[in-house]
Amino acid sequence: xxxxxxxIARLAGTSKSxxxxxxxxxxxxxxxxxxxxxxxxxxxxxxxxNARRLVQSKTQVIGVVFDDISMYYYAEIMQGIxxxxxxxxxxxxxxxxxxxNRSEADFLxxxxxxxxxxxxxxxxxxxxxxxxxxxxxxGLPVVLLGSPANxxxxxxxxxxNRLGISELVHYLHGLGHERIAYLNGPEEMPAAVSRLDxxxxxxxxxxxxxLGGLVVDTPWSVIGGESALASLLAQPESFxxxxxxxxxxxFGAARALQxxxxxxxxxxxxxxxxxxxxxxxxxxxxxxxxxxxAQMGQMAVKQLMANIQDPQAIPASIYLQPQLMQRxxxxxxxxxxxxx
Amino acid sequence: xxxxxxxIARLAGTSKSxxxxxxxxxxxxxxxxxxxxxxxxxxxxxxxxNARRLVQSKTQVIGVVFDDISMYYYAEIMQGIxxxxxxxxxxxxxxxxxxxNRSEADFLxxxxxxxxxxxxxxxxxxxxxxxxxxxxxxGLPVVLLGSPANxxxxxxxxxxNRLGISELVHYLHGLGHERIAYLNGPEEMPAAVSRLDxxxxxxxxxxxxxLGGLVVDTPWSVIGGESALASLLAQPESFxxxxxxxxxxxFGAARALQxxxxxxxxxxxxxxxxxxxxxxxxxxxxxxxxxxxAQMGQMAVKQLMANIQDPQAIPASIYLQPQLMQRxxxxxxxxxxxxx
DNA sequence: GAAAATAACGGGAACGTTACCAACATCTTC
DNA sequence: GAAGATGTTGGTAACGTTCCCGTTATTTTC
Numbered sequence: 001x002x003x004x005x006x007x008i009a010r011l012a013g014t015s016k017s018x019x020x021x022x023x024x025x026x027x028x029x030x031x032x033x034x035x036x037x038x039x040x041x042x043x044x045x046x047x048x049x050n051a052r053r054l055v056q057s058k059t060q061v062i063g064v065v066f067d068d069i070s071m072y073y074y075a076e077i078m079q080g081i082x083x084x085x086x087x088x089x090x091x092x093x094x095x096x097x098x099x100x101n102r103s104e105a106d107f108l109x110x111x112x113x114x115x116x117x118x119x120x121x122x123x124x125x126x127x128x129x130x131x132x133x134x135x136x137x138x139g140l141p142v143v144l145l146g147s148p149a150n151x152x153x154x155x156x157x158x159x160x161n162r163l164g165i166s167e168l169v170h171y172l173h174g175l176g177h178e179r180i181a182y183l184n185g186p187e188e189m190p191a192a193v194s195r196l197d198x199x200x201x202x203x204x205x206x207x208x209x210x211l212g213g214l215v216v217d218t219p220w221s222v223i224g225g226e227s228a229l230a231s232l233l234a235q236p237e238s239f240x241x242x243x244x245x246x247x248x249x250x251f252g253a254a255r256a257l258q259x260x261x262x263x264x265x266x267x268x269x270x271x272x273x274x275x276x277x278x279x280x281x282x283x284x285x286x287x288x289x290x291x292x293x294a295q296m297g298q299m300a301v302k303q304l305m306a307n308i309q310d311p312q313a314i315p316a317s318i319y320l321q322p323q324l325m326q327r328x329x330x331x332x333x334x335x336x337x338x339x340x
Numbered sequence: 341x342x343x344x345x346x347x348i349a350r351l352a353g354t355s356k357s358x359x360x361x362x363x364x365x366x367x368x369x370x371x372x373x374x375x376x377x378x379x380x381x382x383x384x385x386x387x388x389x390n391a392r393r394l395v396q397s398k399t400q401v402i403g404v405v406f407d408d409i410s411m412y413y414y415a416e417i418m419q420g421i422x423x424x425x426x427x428x429x430x431x432x433x434x435x436x437x438x439x440x441n442r443s444e445a446d447f448l449x450x451x452x453x454x455x456x457x458x459x460x461x462x463x464x465x466x467x468x469x470x471x472x473x474x475x476x477x478x479g480l481p482v483v484l485l486g487s488p489a490n491x492x493x494x495x496x497x498x499x500x501n502r503l504g505i506s507e508l509v510h511y512l513h514g515l516g517h518e519r520i521a522y523l524n525g526p527e528e529m530p531a532a533v534s535r536l537d538x539x540x541x542x543x544x545x546x547x548x549x550x551l552g553g554l555v556v557d558t559p560w561s562v563i564g565g566e567s568a569l570a571s572l573l574a575q576p577e578s579f580x581x582x583x584x585x586x587x588x589x590x591f592g593a594a595r596a597l598q599x600x601x602x603x604x605x606x607x608x609x610x611x612x613x614x615x616x617x618x619x620x621x622x623x624x625x626x627x628x629x630x631x632x633x634a635q636m637g638q639m640a641v642k643q644l645m646a647n648i649q650d651p652q653a654i655p656a657s658i659y660l661q662p663q664l665m666q667r668x669x670x671x672x673x674x675x676x677x678x679x680x
Numbered sequence: 681g682a683a684a685a686t687a688a689c690g691g692g693a694a695c696g697t698t699a700c701c702a703a704c705a706t707c708t709t710c
Numbered sequence: 711g712a713a714g715a716t717g718t719t720g721g722t723a724a725c726g727t728t729c730c731c732g733t734t735a736t737t738t739t740c
Contacts, residue, residue: 017699092433114726394695
């Protein structure tokens with residue numbers, strides 16, 4: 001049926017060993033090489049990857065598993081992953097768990113036996129001990145992306161949530177703000193926990209008091225941000241700046257703030273976490289911390305490659321720093337402008 | 341190294357043929373079956389996909405090539421594709437052309453020789469005759485997704501751009517509008533051409549005159565929409581409604597409109613094409629046509645499956661209808677409200 | 681209970697490649 | 711020009727499956 005290495009050998013007047021050697025970059029005489037080349041183009045030959053993978057027990061494929069591929073940032077992560085993978089002649093298999101109700105363990109066995117050379121799990125959630133054990137015993141190189149904890153034996157790449165929010169506190173403090181409210185995320189999200197940590201750390205580093213009423217929990221949604229702002233206004237403590245632990249609640253909070261007549265940034269400075277057109281095009285544009293998703297993807301692949309090439313390579317935890325995207329939603333404190 | 345079918349046979353006290361028969365759903369005695377099953381679980385055996393693919397020359401993989409995976413709607417398309425693929429025990433290989441400067445032809449040869457059983461090209465651009473010929477001669481089942489033209493021999497799935505915009509004209513006409521402006525997209529985008537067609541068709545179906553000044557070209561961006569609106573206001577024809585051929589220019593136009601003091605929808609009704617949080621959370625929310633991306637992905641896979649299962653299957657062109665997402669940006673015409 | 685039919689199994693070739701290793705050709709060196 | 715070094719080649723065994731087909735075990739039928 002399809003043309004094989006043997007057809008090439010026959011046409012080039014040599015043996016399949018020599019053709020194979022040519023294909024894999026071994027030593028062949030110039031003349032032989034050129035007649036093989038000729039045969040390959042004239043027969044439009046492409047090596048059969050499955051035969052190659054079978055004999056080499058190597059696939060040049062990495063598997064990438066997402067929680068739910070529909071969030072905008074997954075696109076960026078994928079881009080980063082793909083870019084580096086392709087540079088290294090690797091191909092990516094992407095999966096979204098949301099559409100196939102398989103557990104990570106299912107993926108481990110799905111990928112077992114030669115499907116992929118390694119896996120990136122890009123799922124932003126907590127893992128239990130069993131799941132970690134499954135990964136560790138699978139024998140496959142694995143990198144966790146956007147995951148919180150540092151598990152011995154498993155590499156992982158994440159953004160430095162704590163540092164990011166802490167910098168944000170410094171930034172607002174530098175503008176003169178001392179009463180900085182905080183919209184906290186759901187506690188089952190590890191990222192939310194780290195961000196709250198960053199807020200508290202930032203406050204203490206700036207020698208600012210932590211005023212209990214100024215921390216309000218919210219689900220990470222526009223509506224969540226709106227109602228969180230309502231409870232913030234309902235409590236007695238005043239504030240001149242507001243840090244939102246997520247973009248959607250930032251947008252909601254900003255809108256709710258404006259709806260009750262508070263001006264941004266004259267009355268309240270507001271910052272978000274995560275970036276999207278929503279914050280970019282809000283009026284005013286909302287200052288936010290941008291997660292370097294593409295770079296996170298790139299780093300994850302690089303680390304995975306290292307682990308694939310050398311199974312003894314030491315696993316690493318890599319934290320990338322979020323970048324401050326300055327827009328018009330923050331201003332220096334004017335003493336008369338406190339609200340609350 | 342890894343456990344093979346032979347290890348299972350040995351442990352189960354039978355032959356590899358029988359184990360293989362068991363694995364592929366053939367007839368085996370109950371007792372044999374259970375001892376094989378036992379051996380499989382105790383040795384944690386998983387079949388080697390590469391060996392299987394080699395001998396069957398079938399991969400259970402479909403390749404999916406995107407132009408640039410960073411647009412939000414690709415996530416939806418991927419979701420749709422993945423969902424149906426997984427149901428059929430297929431696995432997807434996703435690629436983004438943006439990061440690997442390979443042509444579609446490169447992908448055809450990359451995927452040749454057993455990488456995949458079929459390909460979906462989800463690239464929203466025009467193809468030249470050579471590219472079409474390459475696809476046709478590749479021998480691989482191919483489905484074009486979001487592509488404009490109907491090429492003999494190649495299946496394709498797209499949204500019905502023309503019908504969508506035409507319905508939009510009817511909708512606005514139904515609200516009493518007769519002077520409906522149009523923000524046209526870049527002519528190298530086939531979708532933009534179809535949408536303009538739809539606008540013109542809609543006008544003529546509603547027996548409305550096409551007023552030359554009311555059609556303005558714009559790149560599909562927020563800034564583009566803003567400046568297009570400026571030129572619309574600079575020309576003499578008045579309008580009470582505005583159709584934007586894309587979400588970004590809709591957002592920009594709406595913002596520019598409000599910036600010059602025109603109220604939405606009291607002074608001007610405005611609609612977009614494509615949907616995203618940007619339009620959803622704009623103030624007021626902007627009515628738009630939502631492309632059923634997930635369904636497009638699903639249909640593409642179904643069609644591809646059909647073409648894989650039966651290479652003689654007749655290629656099909658499938659057009660899905662965009663859905664009107666009604667928000668607060670449109671209102672019935674009040675006679676005194678003309679602007680322009 | 682022998683013949684025929686059926687059920688279950690096992691041997692071995694094939695899939696298309698790589699990789700080892702022995703063989704052969706060509707070139708140096710003295 | 712023989713001995714060694716170097717460069718190039720081809721034969722063959724693997725890789726882990728599936729699938730065909732002949733063989734053996736079991737059941738049915740008269």
